[in-house]
Amino acid sequence: MTGPAGAAGADAIRVRIRLFASYAEAAGRDELDLVLSAGATAADALAAVRGQPWASRLPPSPAVAVNRRYAKGEIALREGDEVAIIPPVAGG
Amino acid sequence: MTGPAGAAGADAIRVRIRLFASYAEAAGRDELDLVLSAGATAADALAAVRGQPWASRLPPSPAVAVNRRYAKGEIALREGDEVAIIPPVAGG
Amino acid sequence: MWAMSPWLTDRPIDVGQLLSDAASAGAGGTVVFLGTVRRSAEDGAIEAIEYSAYDEMAEAEFERIVAEATARWPQARVALRHRIGLVPLGEASVVIVTAAPHRAEAYAASRFLIEETKRRAPIWKKERFLSGQSRWVEGQQGGG
Amino acid sequence: MWAMSPWLTDRPIDVGQLLSDAASAGAGGTVVFLGTVRRSAEDGAIEAIEYSAYDEMAEAEFERIVAEATARWPQARVALRHRIGLVPLGEASVVIVTAAPHRAEAYAASRFLIEETKRRAPIWKKERFLSGQSRWVEGQQGGG
Numbered sequence: 001m002t003g004p005a006g007a008a009g010a011d012a013i014r015v016r017i018r019l020f021a022s023y024a025e026a027a028g029r030d031e032l033d034l035v036l037s038a039g040a041t042a043a044d045a046l047a048a049v050r051g052q053p054w055a056s057r058l059p060p061s062p063a064v065a066v067n068r069r070y071a072k073g074e075i076a077l078r079e080g081d082e083v084a085i086i087p088p089v090a091g092g
Numbered sequence: 093m094t095g096p097a098g099a100a101g102a103d104a105i106r107v108r109i110r111l112f113a114s115y116a117e118a119a120g121r122d123e124l125d126l127v128l129s130a131g132a133t134a135a136d137a138l139a140a141v142r143g144q145p146w147a148s149r150l151p152p153s154p155a156v157a158v159n160r161r162y163a164k165g166e167i168a169l170r171e172g173d174e175v176a177i178i179p180p181v182a183g184g
Numbered sequence: 185m186w187a188m189s190p191w192l193t194d195r196p197i198d199v200g201q202l203l204s205d206a207a208s209a210g211a212g213g214t215v216v217f218l219g220t221v222r223r224s225a226e227d228g229a230i231e232a233i234e235y236s237a238y239d240e241m242a243e244a245e246f247e248r249i250v251a252e253a254t255a256r257w258p259q260a261r262v263a264l265r266h267r268i269g270l271v272p273l274g275e276a277s278v279v280i281v282t283a284a285p286h287r288a289e290a291y292a293a294s295r296f297l298i299e300e301t302k303r304r305a306p307i308w309k310k311e312r313f314l315s316g317q318s319r320w321v322e323g324q325q326g327g328g
Numbered sequence: 329m330w331a332m333s334p335w336l337t338d339r340p341i342d343v344g345q346l347l348s349d350a351a352s353a354g355a356g357g358t359v360v361f362l363g364t365v366r367r368s369a370e371d372g373a374i375e376a377i378e379y380s381a382y383d384e385m386a387e388a389e390f391e392r393i394v395a396e397a398t399a400r401w402p403q404a405r406v407a408l409r410h411r412i413g414l415v416p417l418g419e420a421s422v423v424i425v426t427a428a429p430h431r432a433e434a435y436a437a438s439r440f441l442i443e444e445t446k447r448r449a450p451i452w453k454k455e456r457f458l459s460g461q462s463r464w465v466e467g468q469q470g471g472g
Contacts, residue, residue, distance in 0.1 A: 021308035090323030091307030113452035182467030183451030216360035
């Protein structure tokens with residue numbers, strides 16, 4: 001699941017999930033690739049991530065960014081998109 | 093009127109008037125001494141200054157400071173007090 | 185690696201450089217905000233804070249935040265830098281400079297920039313204690 | 329002559345020194361305000377501004393203003409310096425540093441200090457133009 005993102009099948013897309021800070025620490029990794037059905041949304045990607053054992057660490061509605069911009073769950077994903085799950089931020 | 097402020101008579105006090113910026117420029121000097129009746133107020137000192145030819149330059153109610161602190165006209169003066177007529181301020 | 189980035193750096197932030205970046209002959213009021221790693225009673229003996237970021241998005245988010253500020257205060261000039269990596273006690277983690285013809289704009293733009301940075305920049309911090317322990321700082325839900 | 333005064337100086341203001349003066353291990357937010365001699369369309373080609381003060385009262389008034397600020401924001405640390413004499417275009421006439429555990433206090437104290445300085449400090453300025461002319465700047469009625 002973490003190899004380079006090749007082309008997915010005609011009815012599937014491959015997206016890159018990125019994890020940071022406490023989420024990356026819980027997962028023991030900072031990225032993974034997911035294959036999703038064509039038409040999948042950010043919320044679908046998040047649901048797939050929740051299947052992982054460490055994901056009980058995630059809050060009910062974590063902030064999500066698609067291609068480096070905050071996004072709502074209903075946004076449709078495309079092949080090669082970068083989906084980040086953003087822990088509560090603490091910059092400044 | 094501008095000599096060193098010696099002791100005034102029993103019924104009189106001597107105060108130092110200080111002028112700044114555009115007022116000093118109009119007066120051609122930055123200080124003068126006044127002899128006033130005992131019990132005179134800051135307003136009385138200001139009225140005496142108004143007797144000077146350059147004093148048409150003064151606004152109706154200039155800000156006044158007594159002994160380096162803003163003061164109202166009714167404040168009573170004492171021997172040796174420093175009375176400053178403060179042009180509109182423009183620091184910062 | 186961030187030495188060339190306009191927004192992130194892994195070195196002490198050069199306030200003088202940011203002041204120069206935001207300077208203009210038309211500026212009458214300049215406000216500098218410095219966010220500093222502090223010692224606090226409730227947190228105990230902090231030695232340093234380690235900042236990490238989603239670098240590429242942080243850069244993009246700072247671009248957007250600054251664009252919003254200059255749209256709102258068109259006469260303001262802005263410089264901002266956030267430090268990443270280990271920041272010792274007393275050193276600045278973020279510096280924001282706003283310069284404008286009048287001070288009200290400089291203050292307003294400064295406040296906007298730090299509030300939006302704290303609300304949106306994908307940056308996290310871990311407190312490191314003299315005891316050797318460390319702890320993620322609970323932040324706020326990010327959002328655009 | 330003002331080199332030793334805490335409040336007035338006839339030299340360029342040393343911002344780094346003021347930052348040190350206000351620094352403390354408990355400061356999480358520090359705000360620096362710089363008032364700068366600027367070029368403006370309405371004023372024409374200003375070369376410099378000459379500041380003069382009722383020195384002894386300005387010192388006393390700054391003492392009072394800072395005491396009021398620290399009474400209102402007891403956790404804030406404050407440093408302030410005003411320049412007197414000829415200040416060239418682009419240089420600072422006043423610098424105010426406020427450092428506090430939380431940024432809201434640092435911003436509020438900063439704004440208070442500059443507003444009170446402008447309202448009360450017995451300081452005047454004369455604009456000097458490239459043409460050789462000069463003009464007193466109309467200020468605001470001083471008052472405590």
